[in-house]
Amino acid sequence: MKIAIFDEHEDSIAAIETLLKSEGSFDVVGRFYNTNACVQKVLTCDADVVLIDIASSGRMGIAAIKELRSKLPYLKIVVQTALEDGECVFKCIKAGAVGYVLKKNAKQWLISTIKDLQHDGAPMAPIIAKKLFNFIYRKCDERRSVKINRDYQLTLREKTILNYLVRGLSYKMIGHELGISYETIRSHMKKVYRKLEVSSLTEVVAKAIKQEIV
Template sequence: MSDTIRVVVVDDHPVFRMGIAGLFHSLDGLDLVGQADGPAQAREVVDADVDVVLMDLDLAGESGVLLTRELVAAYPDLKILVVTMHEDDVSVLAAMRAGARGYLLKSAAPEQLERAVRSVALGDLIMGQGVAERALSYVASAPTGSGRGPRPFPELTDRELEVLDLVARGMGNAAIARALTLSEKTVRNHVSNLLTKLEVRDRAGAVAAARDAGLGTGS
């Protein structure tokens, strides 16, 4: 990496992109080399010379999590810094699973964003205030199949158990798909399978069974 950090911003809000452009224009050593409003444009402007991508999670109905995974797979040295309005623990975990190296809220101060960009460019892992605690809380409360007690619902696969936990948290299929970086069709299939295995008629029955077993109680 050269002394200048080459950055691309991927966000479907033009006002936010303009704000980033104005900020970077005033900073030494940071060069905004491209902007994109979604995955299609991102694929055109991101290449091996880009050091950091600022990534929103909602891109006009498309998934920033899936795009993060795609770009990291294509460019292993690329660093993704998520900058989003979503502060829920599931979104944080999904982004980090996809390969993001940092996670900030859009409410972060300009100097925080600058520090985060420089840090992730160097390979550091950066999370905004409170975000790390939420991610750790989610990991601690997610079903793992280990621990002192027996694994709940042994008839379910690990993925089905994970989906059930998110269903019990009140999440819809689209949110679960984003959290687990799956397609909505795959999530629907998992939900259908777990309903059959649990011998419940509907989603409400699955939620009741899951909560009776201690699932869906995380923050």
């Protein structure tokens, strides 16, 4: 996989590149110190995956994610940052990021995160998933004055998987709990996406909580 790195700190890029080089299937094709003209930079190096740190660029970083996602929909965008705030995670995923890794946990999670992207995963460490879901819970509590009742015709198995997702479990963890394969989980979730009329894991969880589907 061809990877481009956006980070304002040269030492951070060097550390990330060293880590990625330990995995033979990764090739760092771009090293950039700001997000100006990010789409053109990615096109120039023909990257499959972009690692972007939004800690110092803030809104500009999120704007860069939106621009990349809108103009290069095939691109896999992973946020790698020191920010652990649930709202920040939510905004990044809403903008189009498909993964979120804390810099302090990069050695533990970065390589597996990028590998998960090859299987259409939306990887994030459990601590980040928990912060994200807690933020969604809080936002939904603010809006729960009006309860929406709608039958999405989910099967018992689909509701069970959805319930596990709301609790913060990954596909692999759910497969272990239910004794079924990762691919079977993905197959069920494709049906859930279609029935709930959503296109991302974040939307699935948010809708399940907001409309009290599980």
